[in-house]
Amino acid sequence: MDDAGGDILPSLGRVRLGDLAAVEGLASDSYKICVSTLMQSLAQYSAAIIQLPPADAALLRSGLDSTRLFFHQRGYGSGEVVHLEDDAREWCKTSGYYADPQMWLEMYDYRPGITAREHNGAMELTPSGLPDIFSVLGKVCRDILDAISFSLNLRTCVFTEILDNMPLRGQEASSSVLSACCHSRPSFEGAQQHRVASPNDSQLLMFSEQEEQIDKTLLTLVKSDRSGLYVKDLHARWILVDGDLGPHDIVVYPGLALYQETAGYVNPAVHKTEVGNLQGYRFGRCSLAFKLTPRSVARLSDSEMGAAGHGVDTQFQVPIPVTDFMQTHHSADQLFPKNNELSSRAEQDASSNSTTKKKKGSTRTNSLPPSKRLRLEAQRVLKERVQDIADGRGIKLRFCNLKECESHIRSLHSPCENIRTEIGWPQGVPFVHPHDLPNKAKLRFLETYEPGWTASQQDELSFTEP
Numbered sequence: 446m447d448d449a450g451g452d453i454l455p456s457l458g459r460v461r462l463g464d465l466a467a468v469e470g471l472a473s474d475s476y477k478i479c480v481s482t483l484m485q486s487l488a489q490y491s492a493a494i495i496q497l498p499p500a501d502a503a504l505l506r507s508g509l510d511s512t513r514l515f516f517h518q519r520g521y522g523s524g525e526v527v528h529l530e531d532d533a534r535e536w537c538k539t540s541g542y543y544a545d546p547q548m549w550l551e552m553y554d555y556r557p558g559i560t561a562r563e564h565n566g567a568m569e570l571t572p573s574g575l576p577d578i579f580s581v582l583g584k585v586c587r588d589i590l591d592a593i594s595f596s597l598n599l600r601t602c603v604f605t606e607i608l609d610n611m612p613l614r615g616q617e618a619s620s621s622v623l624s625a626c627c628h629s630r631p632s633f634e635g636a637q638q639h640r641v642a643s644p645n646d647s648q649l650l651m652f653s654e655q656e657e658q659i660d661k662t663l664l665t666l667v668k669s670d671r672s673g674l675y676v677k678d679l680h681a682r683w684i685l686v687d688g689d690l691g692p693h694d695i696v697v698y699p700g701l702a703l704y705q706e707t708a709g710y711v712n713p714a715v716h717k718t719e720v721g722n723l724q725g726y727r728f729g730r731c732s733l734a735f736k737l738t739p740r741s742v743a744r745l746s747d748s749e750m751g752a753a754g755h756g757v758d759t760q761f762q763v764p765i766p767v768t769d770f771m772q773t774h775h776s777a778d779q780l781f782p783k784n785n786e787l788s789s790r791a792e793q794d795a796s797s798n799s800t801t802k803k804k805k806g807s808t809r810t811n812s813l814p815p816s817k818r819l820r821l822e823a824q825r826v827l828k829e830r831v832q833d834i835a836d837g838r839g840i841k842l843r844f845c846n847l848k849e850c851e852s853h854i855r856s857l858h859s860p861c862e863n864i865r866t867e868i869g870w871p872q873g874v875p876f877v878h879p880h881d882l883p884n885k886a887k888l889r890f891l892e893t894y895e896p897g898w899t900a901s902q903q904d905e906l907s908f909t910e911p
Contacts, residue, residue: 452485453489454482454485454489454490455650456689457486457490457492457493457593457684457686458482458483458485458486458487458492458493458494458696459482459493459494459495459496459765460479460481460482460483460496461495461496461589461715462496462497462501462585463493463498464476464479464593464663465480465495465588465589465600466477466587467591467592468586469540470477471623471653471883472595474504475504479592480592480595480596481596483592483593483596484592484593484596486696487699487712488674488679488709489678489679490678490679490684490686490816491540491677491678491698491699491712491715491716492676492684492686492696492697492698493518493678493696493697493698493711494686494689494690494695494696494697495589495694495695495696495697496676496693496694496696497581497585497694497695498693499693501581501585502692502693503575504578504581505578505581505668505695505733506576506692507573507574508572508573508574508575508578508625508732508733509575509668509670509732511573511625512553512572512626512627512628512731512732512733513573513670513728513731514572514868514890515553515571515625516551516573516627516630516685516726516728516729516731517630517727518553519542525549527849531657536661536771536772537556537618537741537771538556538559538585538618538622538739539554539556539622540555540556540559540560540561541554541561541569542561543555545643547742548628548718548720549628549629549720550626550627550628550720551626551630551696552624552625552626552627552628553571553572553624553625554622554623554624555571555575555576555579555622555623555624555625556618556619556621556623556776557576557579557601557613557618557619558613558616558617558618558619558873559618559771560801564701565722572625575582575623578623578733579619579621579734579735582623582695582733582735583611583621583735583737584691585665585666585695585697585735586621586663586697586735586737587604587608587611587737589697590604590663590664590737590822590839590898593703594656594712595705597710597750597753597755598753598754599749599750599753600749604663604706606743607663607706607739607740607743607744607745607767608737608739608740608743608747609621609740619736620739620740620741620767621662621736621738622735622736622738623733623734623735623736623739624733624734624735624736625731625732625733626731626732626734627728627729627730627731627732628673628720628729628730628731628732628864629720629729629730630728630729631727631729639823640725657677657715657716657717658711658715658716658717659701659715659716659734659776660698660700660701660713660714660716661700661701661702661718661770661773661775662701662702662703662737662738662740663698663699663700663702663703663737663738663739664697664699664700664736664737664808665696665697665698665699665700665708665714665734665735665736665737666735666737667687667695667698667732667733667734667735668690668695668696668697668732668733669687669730669731669732669733670728670730670731671730671731672685672688672690672719672733673718673719673720673730674686674687674696675716675717675718675719676698676714676715677714677715682888683717686698686899691746697711698714698716699711699713699714700713700714700736701713701775702738702739704771705745705761705765706739706745706746706747706749706750706772706887707750708747708750708755708757708758708761709758709760709761710750710755711728711890738771740765740767741767741768741771742767743763743767744766744767744905745764745765745766745767745770746764746765746766747761747764748764760832769869777779798879800831832883879904887909
């Protein structure tokens with residue numbers, strides 16, 4: 446926790462829920478540290494660990510015990526198999542028992558406002574404690590959203606407008622859902638049919654056929670009795686996020702709806718679950734997953750992000766009805782191409798090589814007017830310097846173009862000012878777009894961050910102060 450203000454978190458951030466709860470008045474230092482740790486962890490690992498109070502943690506452990514017993518005692522019939530993504534129009538109506546052999550998964554969905562029933566019409570039995578767990582985890586998610594809004598300089602409770610009423614009104618049904626899940630239960634015929642690892646393959650990791658998944662939620666909370674949840678980090682590496690959980694810990698990761706609502710500033714987690722290596726476990730791998738989802742009649746919009754001074758890309762500028770959003774297919778490859786990290790590094794290397802060539806006397810560069818070339822070089826160095834700091838702190842930046850920046854300079858609240866605040870730019874050190882600096886100041890700027898630059902360009906630069 447004391448290192449939260451550092452550049453890189455060595456592992457998933459872990460914060461106490463009690464320290465993350467907002468209170469009236471000025472934000473305390475401990476609150477700021479917790480929010481910083483949470484946001485850095487979400488940026489670097491697309492997940493974080495929340496430490497629950499003892500009473501809430503005990504409730505979840507009891508729920509997991511009940512979940513194991515529920516699936517252990519339940520029979521399985523092929524007629525109950527449901528491919529959960531077959532009908533996206535039913536996303537807010539799921540309730541009761543479902544099974545998906547492709548994912549080696551059984552689940553029981555608890556959704557307030559909808560009563561689950563058996564095929565014969567009788568009321569279906571449920572794992573115990575789900576209503577209380579739903580209430581607790583719903584409050585946890587709202588506290589986390591408030592922390593995210595604080596970090597993004599959004600209004601308090603800005604996400605409330607797209608969430609269900611609390612409590613629900615009249616005949617309303619919840620858009621959010623609590624799922625009691627069981628992977629690879631030995632008595633589940635679907636898992637037996639797909640099991641290909643031998644009992645001696647203790648080191649073989651196996652995953653479901655639908656490996657990479659992205660939840661269309663705002664946030665997902667997961668508590669399991671065995672490790673096996675993997676999330677892709679900032680560098681496209683798979684990280685086991687529940688391998689070192691304490692009895693009070695629960696994993697949180699953002700979903701696609703939060704990505705849309707924050708105009709891309711909070712990336713969704715790409716995740717997968719290990720379904721092999723459970724030989725000898727008579728109950729399989731059981732977990733509780735709470736998915737905080739926007740209400741079906743809401744619209745996802747970037748308006749609050751724009752009002753807070755954040756730059757918004759074109760793809761987020763058109764509001765999307767939640768119902769349409771939930772029925773649209775989104776794949777990990779579409780959002781994050783598999784080679785985007787390698788491409789990014791290649792581009793950076795190419796940029797670096799290009800800069801080196803320029804310093805050695807590129808004919809094309811030297812043909813530019815000295816003042817123009819100086820401005821471009823200063824802008825390049827500033828961007829690289831700021832981007833390095835932002836990457837280390839897990840902050841997503843959007844650099845404005847020249848025309849946008851000219852209007853930002855005249856406003857009190859601008860993306861430039863927000864970036865300065867977010868990355869903790871030192872007081873007294875100029876942080877302006879290089880085209881706003883006088884020529885002599887540009888030279889001092891370049892010499893500070895790239896010693897020797899002036900000498901290497903001395904023969905080419907001859908101009909007077911504007």
